[in-house]
Amino acid sequence: MEQKxxxxxxxxxxxxxxxxxxxxxxxxxxxxxxxxxxxxxAERVSHEPLFTLPGIGPFYWTNTLWAxxxxxxxxxxxxxxxxxxxxxxxxxPSGFSGAVEGLLEVIYNLTESTAxxxxxxxxxxxxxxTLMVLVANWIELIPGVDxxxxxxxxxxxxxxxxxxxxxxxxVKGEETxxxxxxxxxxxxVLSTDLNFTVGLALISVVMTQVLGVRSLGGKYFTKFINVGxxxxxxxxxxxxxxxxxxxxxxxxxxxxxxSFRLFGNIFAGSVLLFVIGxxxxxxxxxxxxxxxxxxxxxxxFVFGMLxxxxxxxxTAGHGDHGEEHGH
Numbered sequence: 001m002e003q004k005x006x007x008x009x010x011x012x013x014x015x016x017x018x019x020x021x022x023x024x025x026x027x028x029x030x031x032x033x034x035x036x037x038x039x040x041x042a043e044r045v046s047h048e049p050l051f052t053l054p055g056i057g058p059f060y061w062t063n064t065l066w067a068x069x070x071x072x073x074x075x076x077x078x079x080x081x082x083x084x085x086x087x088x089x090x091x092x093p094s095g096f097s098g099a100v101e102g103l104l105e106v107i108y109n110l111t112e113s114t115a116x117x118x119x120x121x122x123x124x125x126x127x128x129x130t131l132m133v134l135v136a137n138w139i140e141l142i143p144g145v146d147x148x149x150x151x152x153x154x155x156x157x158x159x160x161x162x163x164x165x166x167x168x169x170x171v172k173g174e175e176t177x178x179x180x181x182x183x184x185x186x187x188x189v190l191s192t193d194l195n196f197t198v199g200l201a202l203i204s205v206v207m208t209q210v211l212g213v214r215s216l217g218g219k220y221f222t223k224f225i226n227v228g229x230x231x232x233x234x235x236x237x238x239x240x241x242x243x244x245x246x247x248x249x250x251x252x253x254x255x256x257x258x259s260f261r262l263f264g265n266i267f268a269g270s271v272l273l274f275v276i277g278x279x280x281x282x283x284x285x286x287x288x289x290x291x292x293x294x295x296x297x298x299x300x301f302v303f304g305m306l307x308x309x310x311x312x313x314x315t316a317g318h319g320d321h322g323e324e325h326g327h
Contacts, residue, residue, distance in 0.1 A: 042188060045062060062193070078135075137292075146185045211315050
């Protein structure tokens, strides 16, 4: 069988790749990249606050809010594409719609095998969180994210010069100067904002308690405050009470583990791309982009999977209170 050759305008694609590598090498030598401004909080895009709340303070528009809007638009577009494919009458979706259906089918099968009759209640959270975090993580693979922005004066910045309207580069030989400029990107990866990860963690933990109450009623709270055996069996009653307090601490600690696991992995990946792009600005970053592709996928699935498991455990009962109160 003859091997298929991929060509563009009759030229094998590998020659285009080689040409772009060579052009990138000379471009990086002629115009060194400006180092991005790395900080934990999201950078402010608006210099004036949008509004101010008494006792809390001013609220600014940040580059992660732009990323959140971009993620929302992408998710809505995915929903419209899948809805169009579903309404076409085809029993077997193909292409992009088929890939989304396959992902949702895997998510549903995992939920059904773990949560049983509560699968339909847990599935929306598992699927929504997984898809949103996945798109939010993969935003960093889009060219221009974290690399196109505005230059702002900084005491610890780098001297730059404008090579053409809207394009600037570092002045050679003065990279360690002071009183220069820092690049503040227009769009920053949403998962590198701790506000986003904490918000998702709060939704996950709070809705876990809601589903637990729906499943077990008021008896669900005996998981955390168990005083039923303090008088009938004092020794074991004290142990049960202590275990309940540990369960309460564990439930609160889930917020921290959820938030910092996702934030730490994606933020570290973004910094890694900055460093590699600065040290070896030609071709090397491509391999790390593939690494971040899988890291973003794994972190999204882990966040959604843990949410599903905790919700399933909350609806399954505990101790002597395994009776469920209906859907």
